[in-house]
Amino acid sequence: MGQWPLWRALRPCSGLGPQSSRAKRAGRDRSRQKRPNPDRFRSCWPFLLGDRLTIRRDDLSVNIQPIADIVAERGSFETSIGDLVSRAVVESDSAATDVLISHLGGTKAVQAFLDEAGLQGIRIDRTERELQTETDGLTWTPQFVFPERSSRLAKRLPMPGVKPHSKRTSRIRATPPRPSKMVGFLHRLATGQLLSASSTAHLLEVMNRTTTFPDRLRAGVPSGWTIGHKTGTSQTRNGINGVTNDVGILTAPDGTHVAVAAFVAESRAGKDERAATIAAAARAITAAYK
Numbered sequence: 001m002g003q004w005p006l007w008r009a010l011r012p013c014s015g016l017g018p019q020s021s022r023a024k025r026a027g028r029d030r031s032r033q034k035r036p037n038p039d040r041f042r043s044c045w046p047f048l049l050g051d052r053l054t055i056r057r058d059d060l061s062v063n064i065q066p067i068a069d070i071v072a073e074r075g076s077f078e079t080s081i082g083d084l085v086s087r088a089v090v091e092s093d094s095a096a097t098d099v100l101i102s103h104l105g106g107t108k109a110v111q112a113f114l115d116e117a118g119l120q121g122i123r124i125d126r127t128e129r130e131l132q133t134e135t136d137g138l139t140w141t142p143q144f145v146f147p148e149r150s151s152r153l154a155k156r157l158p159m160p161g162v163k164p165h166s167k168r169t170s171r172i173r174a175t176p177p178r179p180s181k182m183v184g185f186l187h188r189l190a191t192g193q194l195l196s197a198s199s200t201a202h203l204l205e206v207m208n209r210t211t212t213f214p215d216r217l218r219a220g221v222p223s224g225w226t227i228g229h230k231t232g233t234s235q236t237r238n239g240i241n242g243v244t245n246d247v248g249i250l251t252a253p254d255g256t257h258v259a260v261a262a263f264v265a266e267s268r269a270g271k272d273e274r275a276a277t278i279a280a281a282a283r284a285i286t287a288a289y290k
Helices: 021-029 038-042 067-074 082-092 096-105 107-116 128-134 145-155 165-175 180-190 196-208 273-288
Strands: 052-056 079-080 226-233 240-251 255-265
Touching: 052 096, 067 096, 067 196, 079 082, 096 107, 145 165, 145 196, 145 255, 180 196, 180 240, 180 255, 196 226, 196 240, 240 273, 255 273
Parallel strands: none
Antiparallel strands: 052 079, 226 240, 240 255
């Protein structure tokens, strides 16, 4: 999610990235937590939440993407950057996510923000459509905006789509951060260490409106608490679900934020059991809170 909500940013700055002198210093001192300089980003990326753009078929992704239905009906879809942020978080719309990544300057620009912030162990090196087709053992091509084509090819492959010890499988499995790293990211977000106060408030409000999979973390949050979260789910093949995730920020009645990341990987359990496991984590956290 990065600093999308109120970034004036959709193109990378000159010299910005892991090889900049600032990033090198961060690499030498990994224990030092930094807040990115917003002025440095705004001078290069002049886009605002209200800015308009048009999404066409070539911009679409794969799997869950409600925007695809709109594009299929109308031929194109004009919307705002702010609407795409909302759709990417609230509905887990892959197309919205990929369009935002593209306008931010690609995955390298997003990774540069994380590096600039001194966040370790979180890697953004593929778009949703690249990642999701790779988990099926395929390599993304534009023809896969036609979902029947990717589905037809994927069905020919065994779970998880490639041999268990192939380099591609190792790369896919290495992508998710450890839960502790995600919790660290969420903690810094909730406490205003990553974004401005207004940007933090905006993003937390968007996360609070998430509608996907209310039977996970949200189901374990008692009355008086609130939650802003983001879910993630891969497909189930041959009875094995790749990942069932939910990460978020729980807010206690006294206003204290508690970050939580629940990852269930390569499970043969049914979707209800996986969701119940995640909900139980939220229930245990809130019960233990003092």
